[in-house]
Amino acid sequence: MALHSEILSKEGRASALRSRGTFRRILERNAAGYIFLLPWLLGFFGLTLGPALASLYLSFTNYDLLQSPDWVGAANYVRILSDDPKFGAAMRVTFTYVVLSVPLKLAFALAVAMAFNRGIKGLTLYRAIFYLPSLLGSSVAIAVLWRQLFASDGLVNMALWQIFGFEGPSWISNPDYALYTLVLLSVWQFGSPMIIFLAGLRQIPTDMYEAAEMDGAGKARQFFKITLPLLTPVIFFNAVIQTIEAFKAFTPAFIISEGTGGPINSTLFYTLYLYQEAFGFFRMGYASALAWILVIIISLFTAFSFLGARYWVHYDE
Protein backbone atom coordinates (compact mmCIF):
# COMPACT_ATOMS: atom_id res chain seq x y z
CA MET A 1 0.00 0.00 0.00
CA ALA A 2 1.31 3.38 -0.93
CA LEU A 3 -0.11 5.31 1.97
CA HIS A 4 3.24 6.68 3.07
CA SER A 5 2.34 10.22 2.20
CA GLU A 6 -0.15 10.47 5.05
CA ILE A 7 2.50 10.43 7.70
CA LEU A 8 3.41 13.94 8.74
CA SER A 9 6.60 14.00 6.78
CA LYS A 10 7.70 16.64 4.33
CA GLU A 11 9.64 14.20 2.20
CA GLY A 12 6.73 11.80 2.00
CA ARG A 13 4.28 14.51 1.00
CA ALA A 14 6.64 16.01 -1.54
CA SER A 15 7.12 12.68 -3.27
CA ALA A 16 3.39 12.13 -3.31
CA LEU A 17 2.85 15.52 -4.90
CA ARG A 18 5.32 14.74 -7.64
CA SER A 19 4.09 11.33 -8.55
CA ARG A 20 0.30 11.30 -8.47
CA GLY A 21 -2.75 12.85 -10.05
CA THR A 22 -4.81 15.34 -8.08
CA PHE A 23 -7.78 13.12 -7.28
CA ARG A 24 -5.75 10.15 -6.22
CA ARG A 25 -3.56 12.47 -4.25
CA ILE A 26 -6.43 13.89 -2.28
CA LEU A 27 -7.82 10.44 -1.72
CA GLU A 28 -4.54 9.00 -0.57
CA ARG A 29 -3.66 11.98 1.55
CA ASN A 30 -6.83 11.52 3.57
CA ALA A 31 -7.40 7.80 3.33
CA ALA A 32 -5.14 6.58 6.13
CA GLY A 33 -6.37 9.19 8.58
CA TYR A 34 -10.00 8.30 8.00
CA ILE A 35 -9.31 4.57 8.06
CA PHE A 36 -7.79 4.93 11.51
CA LEU A 37 -10.53 7.28 12.61
CA LEU A 38 -13.34 5.07 11.29
CA PRO A 39 -14.21 3.29 14.58
CA TRP A 40 -14.35 6.60 16.42
CA LEU A 41 -16.44 8.21 13.67
CA LEU A 42 -18.93 5.34 13.80
CA GLY A 43 -19.10 5.69 17.56
CA PHE A 44 -19.40 9.45 17.42
CA PHE A 45 -22.29 9.51 14.96
CA GLY A 46 -24.00 6.27 16.01
CA LEU A 47 -23.59 6.36 19.77
CA THR A 48 -23.00 9.99 20.73
CA LEU A 49 -24.24 12.66 18.32
CA GLY A 50 -27.17 10.65 16.94
CA PRO A 51 -28.45 9.60 20.38
CA ALA A 52 -27.93 13.10 21.80
CA LEU A 53 -30.11 14.61 19.05
CA ALA A 54 -32.62 11.78 19.41
CA SER A 55 -32.96 12.39 23.13
CA LEU A 56 -33.43 16.10 22.49
CA TYR A 57 -36.31 15.19 20.16
CA LEU A 58 -37.71 12.61 22.59
CA SER A 59 -37.72 15.19 25.37
CA PHE A 60 -40.53 16.95 23.48
CA THR A 61 -42.60 13.79 23.21
CA ASN A 62 -44.30 11.15 25.28
CA TYR A 63 -42.78 7.78 24.48
CA ASP A 64 -43.25 4.45 26.22
CA LEU A 65 -41.23 2.23 23.80
CA LEU A 66 -44.43 0.54 22.59
CA GLN A 67 -46.19 3.25 20.62
CA SER A 68 -44.38 5.73 18.47
CA PRO A 69 -43.35 9.00 20.16
CA ASP A 70 -46.18 11.47 20.61
CA TRP A 71 -45.17 15.13 20.18
CA VAL A 72 -46.20 17.22 23.19
CA GLY A 73 -44.11 20.34 22.71
CA ALA A 74 -42.53 21.70 25.87
CA ALA A 75 -45.06 19.98 28.13
CA ASN A 76 -42.46 17.71 29.75
CA TYR A 77 -40.24 20.64 30.64
CA VAL A 78 -43.17 22.71 31.91
CA ARG A 79 -44.34 19.87 34.11
CA ILE A 80 -40.85 19.17 35.46
CA LEU A 81 -40.25 22.78 36.38
CA SER A 82 -43.69 23.70 37.69
CA ASP A 83 -45.53 20.60 38.81
CA ASP A 84 -43.24 17.77 39.84
CA PRO A 85 -42.58 17.39 43.57
CA LYS A 86 -40.16 14.52 42.95
CA PHE A 87 -38.04 16.75 40.72
CA GLY A 88 -37.90 19.28 43.55
CA ALA A 89 -36.91 16.56 45.98
CA ALA A 90 -34.24 15.23 43.62
CA MET A 91 -32.79 18.72 43.16
CA ARG A 92 -32.70 19.33 46.91
CA VAL A 93 -31.04 15.99 47.58
CA THR A 94 -28.50 16.34 44.78
CA PHE A 95 -27.56 19.92 45.66
CA THR A 96 -27.26 19.13 49.36
CA TYR A 97 -25.03 16.22 48.46
CA VAL A 98 -22.84 18.29 46.12
CA VAL A 99 -22.57 21.26 48.48
CA LEU A 100 -21.61 19.11 51.47
CA SER A 101 -19.54 16.33 49.98
CA VAL A 102 -17.31 18.26 47.56
CA PRO A 103 -15.85 20.86 49.98
CA LEU A 104 -15.42 18.31 52.77
CA LYS A 105 -13.75 15.84 50.45
CA LEU A 106 -11.40 18.48 49.09
CA ALA A 107 -10.57 19.76 52.58
CA PHE A 108 -9.58 16.27 53.72
CA ALA A 109 -7.67 15.64 50.51
CA LEU A 110 -5.71 18.86 50.91
CA ALA A 111 -5.00 18.38 54.60
CA VAL A 112 -3.64 14.88 54.06
CA ALA A 113 -1.66 15.92 51.00
CA MET A 114 -0.06 18.73 53.05
CA ALA A 115 0.90 16.23 55.73
CA PHE A 116 2.37 13.91 53.10
CA ASN A 117 4.30 16.76 51.53
CA ARG A 118 6.59 17.01 54.50
CA GLY A 119 8.87 14.09 53.73
CA ILE A 120 7.83 11.06 55.73
CA LYS A 121 9.31 7.58 55.84
CA GLY A 122 6.95 4.99 54.43
CA LEU A 123 5.04 7.62 52.47
CA THR A 124 4.35 5.21 49.61
CA LEU A 125 2.55 2.83 51.94
CA TYR A 126 0.48 5.52 53.72
CA ARG A 127 -0.43 7.07 50.40
CA ALA A 128 -1.59 3.72 49.04
CA ILE A 129 -3.72 3.07 52.13
CA PHE A 130 -5.40 6.47 51.93
CA TYR A 131 -6.02 5.98 48.23
CA LEU A 132 -7.58 2.51 48.51
CA PRO A 133 -11.12 3.61 49.53
CA SER A 134 -11.22 5.90 46.52
CA LEU A 135 -10.47 2.97 44.22
CA LEU A 136 -12.91 0.52 45.81
CA GLY A 137 -15.58 2.99 46.85
CA SER A 138 -17.80 3.04 43.80
CA SER A 139 -18.48 -0.69 43.85
CA VAL A 140 -21.69 -2.29 45.00
CA ALA A 141 -19.73 -4.16 47.70
CA ILE A 142 -18.81 -0.93 49.50
CA ALA A 143 -22.39 0.34 49.24
CA VAL A 144 -23.48 -2.95 50.82
CA LEU A 145 -20.92 -2.43 53.57
CA TRP A 146 -22.18 1.12 54.17
CA ARG A 147 -25.74 -0.13 54.43
CA GLN A 148 -24.62 -2.42 57.20
CA LEU A 149 -22.42 0.14 58.99
CA PHE A 150 -25.35 2.52 59.37
CA ALA A 151 -28.16 0.02 59.93
CA SER A 152 -29.99 0.17 63.24
CA ASP A 153 -27.94 -2.81 64.50
CA GLY A 154 -24.88 -1.85 62.47
CA LEU A 155 -21.30 -1.21 63.42
CA VAL A 156 -21.74 2.52 64.07
CA ASN A 157 -24.55 2.03 66.55
CA MET A 158 -22.68 -0.83 68.15
CA ALA A 159 -19.69 1.42 68.71
CA LEU A 160 -21.88 4.26 70.01
CA TRP A 161 -23.49 1.86 72.46
CA GLN A 162 -20.20 0.38 73.65
CA ILE A 163 -18.41 3.71 74.03
CA PHE A 164 -21.13 6.15 75.06
CA GLY A 165 -23.97 3.88 76.07
CA PHE A 166 -26.03 5.78 73.51
CA GLU A 167 -28.64 4.03 71.39
CA GLY A 168 -28.34 5.42 67.87
CA PRO A 169 -31.15 5.58 65.33
CA SER A 170 -31.28 3.56 62.15
CA TRP A 171 -29.29 6.02 60.09
CA ILE A 172 -30.14 4.72 56.63
CA SER A 173 -33.86 4.39 57.23
CA ASN A 174 -34.24 7.80 58.84
CA PRO A 175 -34.97 10.55 56.29
CA ASP A 176 -33.10 13.07 58.45
CA TYR A 177 -29.82 11.15 58.31
CA ALA A 178 -29.82 8.86 55.26
CA LEU A 179 -28.31 11.42 52.91
CA TYR A 180 -25.52 12.27 55.34
CA THR A 181 -24.35 8.66 55.40
CA LEU A 182 -23.89 8.97 51.64
CA VAL A 183 -22.01 12.25 52.06
CA LEU A 184 -19.70 10.46 54.47
CA LEU A 185 -19.18 7.65 51.97
CA SER A 186 -18.14 10.20 49.36
CA VAL A 187 -15.81 12.06 51.74
CA TRP A 188 -14.16 8.77 52.72
CA GLN A 189 -13.04 8.47 49.09
CA PHE A 190 -10.79 11.53 49.09
CA GLY A 191 -7.86 9.51 47.75
CA SER A 192 -7.68 10.65 44.16
CA PRO A 193 -8.00 14.42 44.76
CA MET A 194 -5.40 13.90 47.50
CA ILE A 195 -2.94 12.49 44.97
CA ILE A 196 -3.64 15.33 42.57
CA PHE A 197 -3.09 17.83 45.40
CA LEU A 198 0.15 16.14 46.33
CA ALA A 199 1.39 16.41 42.74
CA GLY A 200 0.38 20.10 42.81
CA LEU A 201 2.17 20.79 46.09
CA ARG A 202 5.34 19.27 44.68
CA GLN A 203 5.28 21.91 41.94
CA ILE A 204 5.63 24.78 44.39
CA PRO A 205 9.33 25.75 44.50
CA THR A 206 10.79 25.28 47.97
CA ASP A 207 12.87 28.46 47.74
CA MET A 208 9.64 30.47 48.04
CA TYR A 209 9.14 29.03 51.51
CA GLU A 210 12.79 29.62 52.36
CA ALA A 211 12.49 33.26 51.33
CA ALA A 212 9.30 33.65 53.37
CA GLU A 213 11.01 32.08 56.36
CA MET A 214 13.85 34.61 56.05
CA ASP A 215 11.32 37.41 56.05
CA GLY A 216 9.86 36.01 59.25
CA ALA A 217 6.54 34.70 57.88
CA GLY A 218 5.00 32.02 60.12
CA LYS A 219 3.58 28.69 58.91
CA ALA A 220 0.01 29.98 58.77
CA ARG A 221 1.04 33.01 56.78
CA GLN A 222 3.07 30.84 54.42
CA PHE A 223 0.03 28.64 53.89
CA PHE A 224 -2.31 31.52 53.07
CA LYS A 225 0.18 33.60 51.09
CA ILE A 226 2.11 30.93 49.18
CA THR A 227 0.58 27.45 49.26
CA LEU A 228 -3.07 28.34 48.81
CA PRO A 229 -2.66 30.92 45.99
CA LEU A 230 -0.22 28.75 44.04
CA LEU A 231 -2.46 25.75 44.46
CA THR A 232 -5.63 27.45 43.21
CA PRO A 233 -5.43 25.92 39.70
CA VAL A 234 -5.33 22.44 41.24
CA ILE A 235 -8.10 23.26 43.70
CA PHE A 236 -10.19 24.54 40.83
CA PHE A 237 -9.55 21.43 38.75
CA ASN A 238 -10.42 19.08 41.61
CA ALA A 239 -13.52 21.07 42.50
CA VAL A 240 -14.90 20.96 38.95
CA ILE A 241 -14.18 17.24 38.45
CA GLN A 242 -15.57 16.24 41.84
CA THR A 243 -18.67 18.37 41.45
CA ILE A 244 -19.51 16.84 38.07
CA GLU A 245 -18.95 13.39 39.55
CA ALA A 246 -21.17 14.23 42.53
CA PHE A 247 -24.00 15.32 40.20
CA LYS A 248 -23.78 11.92 38.53
CA ALA A 249 -23.70 9.79 41.72
CA PHE A 250 -25.96 6.77 41.48
CA THR A 251 -24.81 3.40 42.81
CA PRO A 252 -24.64 4.04 46.59
CA ALA A 253 -28.03 5.71 46.71
CA PHE A 254 -29.53 2.90 44.64
CA ILE A 255 -28.12 0.15 46.86
CA ILE A 256 -28.80 1.84 50.18
CA SER A 257 -32.39 2.72 49.32
CA GLU A 258 -33.00 -0.47 47.30
CA GLY A 259 -33.68 1.64 44.25
CA THR A 260 -36.45 3.71 45.83
CA GLY A 261 -34.56 6.87 46.73
CA GLY A 262 -36.25 6.64 50.12
CA PRO A 263 -36.95 7.01 52.93
CA ILE A 264 -39.39 9.76 51.85
CA ASN A 265 -37.25 10.64 48.81
CA SER A 266 -34.38 11.62 51.10
CA THR A 267 -31.80 9.85 48.91
CA LEU A 268 -33.54 10.44 45.60
CA PHE A 269 -30.46 11.49 43.65
CA TYR A 270 -31.17 13.14 40.33
CA THR A 271 -29.79 10.20 38.35
CA LEU A 272 -31.84 7.79 40.44
CA TYR A 273 -35.01 9.72 39.65
CA LEU A 274 -34.07 9.72 35.97
CA TYR A 275 -33.51 5.97 36.11
CA GLN A 276 -36.89 5.40 37.75
CA GLU A 277 -38.72 7.47 35.16
CA ALA A 278 -36.94 5.81 32.21
CA PHE A 279 -36.56 2.20 33.26
CA GLY A 280 -39.14 1.87 36.03
CA PHE A 281 -42.09 3.62 34.37
CA PHE A 282 -40.79 3.67 30.79
CA ARG A 283 -41.54 7.37 30.45
CA MET A 284 -38.72 7.82 27.95
CA GLY A 285 -39.77 11.28 26.80
CA TYR A 286 -40.05 12.64 30.32
CA ALA A 287 -36.73 11.04 31.32
CA SER A 288 -35.04 12.56 28.26
CA ALA A 289 -36.23 15.98 29.36
CA LEU A 290 -34.80 15.27 32.82
CA ALA A 291 -31.49 14.30 31.21
CA TRP A 292 -31.33 17.55 29.24
CA ILE A 293 -32.10 19.58 32.35
CA LEU A 294 -29.21 17.81 34.08
CA VAL A 295 -26.94 18.67 31.16
CA ILE A 296 -28.01 22.29 31.35
CA ILE A 297 -27.38 22.39 35.10
CA ILE A 298 -23.91 20.83 34.72
CA SER A 299 -23.03 23.12 31.80
CA LEU A 300 -24.20 26.22 33.65
CA PHE A 301 -22.25 25.17 36.69
CA THR A 302 -19.11 24.58 34.61
CA ALA A 303 -19.49 27.86 32.74
CA PHE A 304 -19.96 29.83 35.96
CA SER A 305 -17.01 28.11 37.59
CA PHE A 306 -14.79 29.07 34.69
CA LEU A 307 -16.11 32.63 34.72
CA GLY A 308 -15.66 32.88 38.46
CA ALA A 309 -12.24 31.25 38.29
CA ARG A 310 -10.59 34.38 36.94
CA TYR A 311 -11.22 36.09 40.27
CA TRP A 312 -9.55 33.51 42.45
CA VAL A 313 -7.47 31.15 40.37
CA HIS A 314 -3.88 32.24 39.80
CA TYR A 315 -2.24 31.31 36.53
CA ASP A 316 1.08 33.15 36.79
CA GLU A 317 3.62 31.24 34.78
Added chain:
Amino acid sequence: MSDATRDILTPPKVQRSPLVSVLLHTALIICSFGMLYPILWMISGSFRPQEELFGTSSLIPSALDLGGYFRGWTGLQVTFGRFFWNSLVISVLATIGNVVGCSLAAFAFSRLRFGGRKFWFALMLGTLMLPYHVVLIPQYILFLHLGWVNTPLPLIVPKYLATDAFFIFLMVQFFRGIPKELDEAAVMDGCSPFRIYWKIMLPLSLPVLATAAIFSFIWTWDDFFGPLIYLSDIDTYTVQLGLRSFVDSTGSSDWTALFAMSNLSLIPVFLFFLFFQRLLIEGIATTGMKR
Protein backbone atom coordinates in the same frame (compact mmCIF):
# COMPACT_ATOMS: atom_id res chain seq x y z
CA MET B 1 9.16 3.17 42.10
CA SER B 2 10.16 5.06 38.98
CA ASP B 3 12.03 8.32 39.03
CA ALA B 4 9.07 10.04 37.46
CA THR B 5 6.79 9.32 40.42
CA ARG B 6 9.51 10.21 42.84
CA ASP B 7 9.68 13.63 41.26
CA ILE B 8 5.96 14.17 40.98
CA LEU B 9 4.81 12.81 44.30
CA THR B 10 7.59 12.18 46.75
CA PRO B 11 9.08 15.03 48.72
CA PRO B 12 12.63 14.62 50.01
CA LYS B 13 12.76 13.06 53.46
CA VAL B 14 13.19 15.44 56.36
CA GLN B 15 15.28 14.81 59.49
CA ARG B 16 13.16 15.11 62.63
CA SER B 17 13.74 14.56 66.30
CA PRO B 18 12.85 10.97 67.31
CA LEU B 19 9.95 12.16 69.46
CA VAL B 20 8.30 14.11 66.64
CA SER B 21 8.87 11.17 64.32
CA VAL B 22 7.20 8.71 66.65
CA LEU B 23 4.21 11.02 67.23
CA LEU B 24 3.81 11.61 63.50
CA HIS B 25 3.89 7.94 62.63
CA THR B 26 1.54 7.06 65.48
CA ALA B 27 -0.94 9.60 64.17
CA LEU B 28 -0.61 8.33 60.61
CA ILE B 29 -0.99 4.70 61.64
CA ILE B 30 -4.13 5.51 63.62
CA CYS B 31 -5.58 7.42 60.65
CA SER B 32 -4.70 4.62 58.21
CA PHE B 33 -6.35 2.14 60.50
CA GLY B 34 -9.44 4.33 60.71
CA MET B 35 -9.61 4.62 56.93
CA LEU B 36 -9.37 0.87 56.47
CA TYR B 37 -11.43 -0.17 59.49
CA PRO B 38 -14.74 -0.60 57.64
CA ILE B 39 -13.09 -2.76 54.98
CA LEU B 40 -11.19 -4.84 57.54
CA TRP B 41 -14.40 -5.27 59.50
CA MET B 42 -16.18 -6.51 56.38
CA ILE B 43 -13.39 -9.00 55.71
CA SER B 44 -13.41 -10.32 59.25
CA GLY B 45 -17.22 -10.30 59.28
CA SER B 46 -17.34 -12.69 56.35
CA PHE B 47 -15.44 -15.34 58.33
CA ARG B 48 -17.57 -15.17 61.46
CA PRO B 49 -20.19 -17.62 62.59
CA GLN B 50 -23.49 -16.17 61.37
CA GLU B 51 -24.84 -15.17 64.79
CA GLU B 52 -21.67 -13.39 65.91
CA LEU B 53 -21.56 -10.51 63.43
CA PHE B 54 -23.67 -8.22 65.54
CA GLY B 55 -22.70 -7.33 69.01
CA THR B 56 -19.00 -6.95 68.37
CA SER B 57 -16.89 -4.33 66.69
CA SER B 58 -13.74 -6.38 67.16
CA LEU B 59 -11.84 -7.44 64.09
CA ILE B 60 -11.03 -10.95 65.27
CA PRO B 61 -13.74 -13.58 64.80
CA SER B 62 -14.29 -16.00 67.68
CA ALA B 63 -14.03 -18.91 65.26
CA LEU B 64 -13.10 -19.13 61.62
CA ASP B 65 -16.24 -20.09 59.74
CA LEU B 66 -16.36 -20.34 55.96
CA GLY B 67 -20.10 -20.96 55.95
CA GLY B 68 -20.81 -17.45 54.66
CA TYR B 69 -18.83 -18.15 51.53
CA PHE B 70 -20.67 -21.39 50.81
CA ARG B 71 -24.10 -19.95 51.54
CA GLY B 72 -23.33 -16.85 49.50
CA TRP B 73 -21.87 -18.66 46.51
CA THR B 74 -25.06 -20.66 46.04
CA GLY B 75 -27.43 -18.09 47.57
CA LEU B 76 -29.28 -17.29 44.34
CA GLN B 77 -30.66 -19.68 41.76
CA VAL B 78 -27.47 -19.14 39.74
CA THR B 79 -24.10 -19.43 41.50
CA PHE B 80 -21.71 -16.52 41.83
CA GLY B 81 -19.33 -18.49 39.60
CA ARG B 82 -21.59 -17.60 36.69
CA PHE B 83 -21.60 -13.90 37.67
CA PHE B 84 -17.82 -13.83 37.96
CA TRP B 85 -17.44 -15.45 34.58
CA ASN B 86 -19.84 -12.90 33.00
CA SER B 87 -18.04 -9.99 34.63
CA LEU B 88 -14.68 -11.30 33.53
CA VAL B 89 -15.76 -11.75 29.91
CA ILE B 90 -17.32 -8.29 29.76
CA SER B 91 -14.38 -6.58 31.48
CA VAL B 92 -11.70 -8.27 29.37
CA LEU B 93 -13.47 -7.67 26.06
CA ALA B 94 -14.38 -4.10 26.98
CA THR B 95 -10.80 -3.39 28.03
CA ILE B 96 -9.38 -4.72 24.77
CA GLY B 97 -11.96 -2.67 22.90
CA ASN B 98 -11.08 0.49 24.76
CA VAL B 99 -7.37 0.12 24.15
CA VAL B 100 -7.74 -0.81 20.47
CA GLY B 101 -10.47 1.68 19.60
CA CYS B 102 -8.95 4.61 21.47
CA SER B 103 -5.38 4.00 20.30
CA LEU B 104 -6.48 3.88 16.65
CA ALA B 105 -8.24 7.22 17.02
CA ALA B 106 -5.39 8.69 19.05
CA PHE B 107 -2.87 7.64 16.38
CA ALA B 108 -4.93 9.36 13.70
CA PHE B 109 -5.25 12.53 15.78
CA SER B 110 -1.63 12.72 16.80
CA ARG B 111 0.29 11.34 13.81
CA LEU B 112 -1.68 11.39 10.57
CA ARG B 113 -2.48 14.38 8.42
CA PHE B 114 -5.90 14.52 6.84
CA GLY B 115 -8.56 17.09 6.05
CA GLY B 116 -10.77 17.95 9.03
CA ARG B 117 -8.39 16.60 11.63
CA LYS B 118 -8.66 19.66 13.87
CA PHE B 119 -12.43 19.73 13.48
CA TRP B 120 -12.87 16.12 14.57
CA PHE B 121 -10.40 16.58 17.37
CA ALA B 122 -12.39 19.51 18.74
CA LEU B 123 -15.60 17.45 18.55
CA MET B 124 -13.87 14.61 20.37
CA LEU B 125 -12.86 16.99 23.16
CA GLY B 126 -16.44 18.24 23.27
CA THR B 127 -17.75 14.75 23.97
CA LEU B 128 -15.53 14.65 27.07
CA MET B 129 -17.88 17.12 28.72
CA LEU B 130 -21.13 15.47 27.66
CA PRO B 131 -22.82 13.57 30.53
CA TYR B 132 -23.82 10.11 29.37
CA HIS B 133 -27.40 10.66 30.51
CA VAL B 134 -28.30 12.42 27.29
CA VAL B 135 -27.27 9.47 25.13
CA LEU B 136 -28.55 6.84 27.53
CA ILE B 137 -32.16 6.50 26.41
CA PRO B 138 -31.65 6.56 22.62
CA GLN B 139 -28.76 4.14 22.99
CA TYR B 140 -31.05 1.84 24.92
CA ILE B 141 -33.69 2.10 22.21
CA LEU B 142 -31.06 1.39 19.56
CA PHE B 143 -29.75 -1.70 21.33
CA LEU B 144 -33.32 -2.84 22.00
CA HIS B 145 -34.04 -2.75 18.27
CA LEU B 146 -30.80 -4.56 17.51
CA GLY B 147 -31.91 -7.31 19.89
CA TRP B 148 -28.89 -6.73 22.11
CA VAL B 149 -30.73 -6.08 25.37
CA ASN B 150 -30.13 -8.96 27.78
CA THR B 151 -26.80 -9.72 26.12
CA PRO B 152 -23.42 -8.27 27.11
CA LEU B 153 -23.03 -6.64 23.67
CA PRO B 154 -24.18 -3.10 24.68
CA LEU B 155 -21.50 -3.13 27.37
CA ILE B 156 -18.73 -4.27 25.01
CA VAL B 157 -19.27 -3.14 21.42
CA PRO B 158 -19.31 0.65 22.10
CA LYS B 159 -15.81 0.37 23.57
CA TYR B 160 -14.46 -0.79 20.20
CA LEU B 161 -15.91 2.41 18.74
CA ALA B 162 -13.78 4.51 21.07
CA THR B 163 -16.73 6.06 22.91
CA ASP B 164 -14.58 6.74 25.97
CA ALA B 165 -13.03 9.99 24.77
CA PHE B 166 -11.05 10.38 27.97
CA PHE B 167 -8.73 7.55 26.96
CA ILE B 168 -8.25 8.98 23.46
CA PHE B 169 -7.18 12.24 25.02
CA LEU B 170 -4.80 10.44 27.37
CA MET B 171 -3.19 8.56 24.49
CA VAL B 172 -2.95 11.60 22.21
CA GLN B 173 -0.99 13.36 24.95
CA PHE B 174 1.38 10.43 25.22
CA PHE B 175 1.79 9.83 21.47
CA ARG B 176 2.73 13.47 20.98
CA GLY B 177 5.69 12.92 23.26
CA ILE B 178 7.16 10.20 21.03
CA PRO B 179 9.78 11.69 18.68
CA LYS B 180 8.47 12.25 15.15
CA GLU B 181 11.84 11.33 13.66
CA LEU B 182 11.04 7.70 14.41
CA ASP B 183 8.04 7.51 12.11
CA GLU B 184 9.64 9.77 9.53
CA ALA B 185 12.52 7.33 9.29
CA ALA B 186 10.04 4.49 9.02
CA VAL B 187 8.26 6.27 6.16
CA MET B 188 11.56 6.60 4.33
CA ASP B 189 11.99 2.87 4.71
CA GLY B 190 8.61 2.32 3.13
CA CYS B 191 6.57 1.57 6.25
CA SER B 192 2.78 1.86 5.95
CA PRO B 193 0.89 3.84 8.62
CA PHE B 194 -0.51 0.62 9.99
CA ARG B 195 2.97 -0.82 10.48
CA ILE B 196 4.08 2.40 12.13
CA TYR B 197 1.09 2.22 14.50
CA TRP B 198 1.69 -1.43 15.26
CA LYS B 199 5.48 -1.65 15.27
CA ILE B 200 6.52 1.76 16.58
CA MET B 201 3.73 3.58 18.41
CA LEU B 202 2.18 0.73 20.38
CA PRO B 203 5.45 -0.78 21.64
CA LEU B 204 6.68 2.65 22.70
CA SER B 205 3.40 3.49 24.44
CA LEU B 206 3.13 0.57 26.82
CA PRO B 207 2.89 2.75 29.96
CA VAL B 208 -0.13 4.68 28.71
CA LEU B 209 -1.73 1.58 27.21
CA ALA B 210 -1.31 -0.22 30.53
CA THR B 211 -2.79 2.70 32.46
CA ALA B 212 -5.76 2.84 30.10
CA ALA B 213 -6.22 -0.92 30.26
CA ILE B 214 -6.12 -1.08 34.05
CA PHE B 215 -8.55 1.77 34.53
CA SER B 216 -10.92 0.41 31.87
CA PHE B 217 -10.88 -2.98 33.52
CA ILE B 218 -11.58 -1.60 36.98
CA TRP B 219 -14.31 0.76 35.80
CA THR B 220 -16.01 -1.94 33.74
CA TRP B 221 -15.76 -4.43 36.59
CA ASP B 222 -17.27 -1.92 39.02
CA ASP B 223 -19.90 -0.63 36.62
CA PHE B 224 -23.38 -1.05 38.01
CA PHE B 225 -25.53 1.29 35.95
CA GLY B 226 -24.82 -0.27 32.52
CA PRO B 227 -25.49 -3.87 33.56
CA LEU B 228 -28.53 -2.74 35.56
CA ILE B 229 -30.12 -1.33 32.44
CA TYR B 230 -29.12 -3.91 29.88
CA LEU B 231 -29.06 -7.22 31.74
CA SER B 232 -32.32 -8.49 33.19
CA ASP B 233 -31.94 -12.25 32.90
CA ILE B 234 -30.13 -13.66 35.92
CA ASP B 235 -27.91 -15.87 33.73
CA THR B 236 -26.40 -12.75 32.19
CA TYR B 237 -25.80 -10.90 35.49
CA THR B 238 -22.42 -9.44 36.37
CA VAL B 239 -21.02 -9.71 39.89
CA GLN B 240 -22.31 -6.26 40.79
CA LEU B 241 -25.85 -7.15 39.73
CA GLY B 242 -25.58 -10.50 41.49
CA LEU B 243 -24.63 -8.71 44.70
CA ARG B 244 -27.53 -6.34 44.36
CA SER B 245 -30.00 -9.23 43.90
CA PHE B 246 -28.44 -10.90 46.88
CA VAL B 247 -29.05 -7.79 48.98
CA ASP B 248 -32.67 -7.73 47.87
CA SER B 249 -33.24 -11.43 48.53
CA THR B 250 -31.50 -11.75 51.89
CA GLY B 251 -32.34 -8.25 53.12
CA SER B 252 -30.51 -8.01 56.40
CA SER B 253 -30.88 -11.64 57.38
CA ASP B 254 -27.54 -13.11 56.29
CA TRP B 255 -24.88 -10.42 56.48
CA THR B 256 -22.08 -12.95 56.74
CA ALA B 257 -22.84 -14.39 53.30
CA LEU B 258 -23.42 -10.92 51.87
CA PHE B 259 -20.04 -9.75 53.17
CA ALA B 260 -18.38 -12.90 51.84
CA MET B 261 -19.64 -12.23 48.31
CA SER B 262 -18.84 -8.52 48.60
CA ASN B 263 -15.26 -9.40 49.50
CA LEU B 264 -14.94 -11.74 46.54
CA SER B 265 -16.26 -9.03 44.21
CA LEU B 266 -13.49 -6.68 45.38
CA ILE B 267 -10.64 -9.15 44.85
CA PRO B 268 -9.90 -8.37 41.17
CA VAL B 269 -9.75 -4.62 41.82
CA PHE B 270 -7.66 -5.22 44.90
CA LEU B 271 -5.19 -7.36 42.94
CA PHE B 272 -4.76 -4.59 40.41
CA PHE B 273 -4.17 -2.22 43.29
CA LEU B 274 -1.55 -4.54 44.77
CA PHE B 275 0.41 -5.13 41.58
CA PHE B 276 -0.07 -1.89 39.67
CA GLN B 277 -0.34 0.60 42.49
CA ARG B 278 2.41 2.72 40.98
CA LEU B 279 0.73 2.91 37.57
CA LEU B 280 -2.63 3.74 39.15
CA ILE B 281 -1.29 6.51 41.35
CA GLU B 282 0.94 7.89 38.61
CA GLY B 283 -2.02 7.80 36.24
CA ILE B 284 -4.06 9.91 38.64
CA ALA B 285 -1.22 12.31 39.42
CA THR B 286 -0.41 12.99 35.78
CA THR B 287 -3.88 12.99 34.24
CA GLY B 288 -6.19 14.01 37.06
CA MET B 289 -8.42 10.98 36.85
CA LYS B 290 -11.53 11.10 38.97
CA ARG B 291 -10.86 8.07 41.13
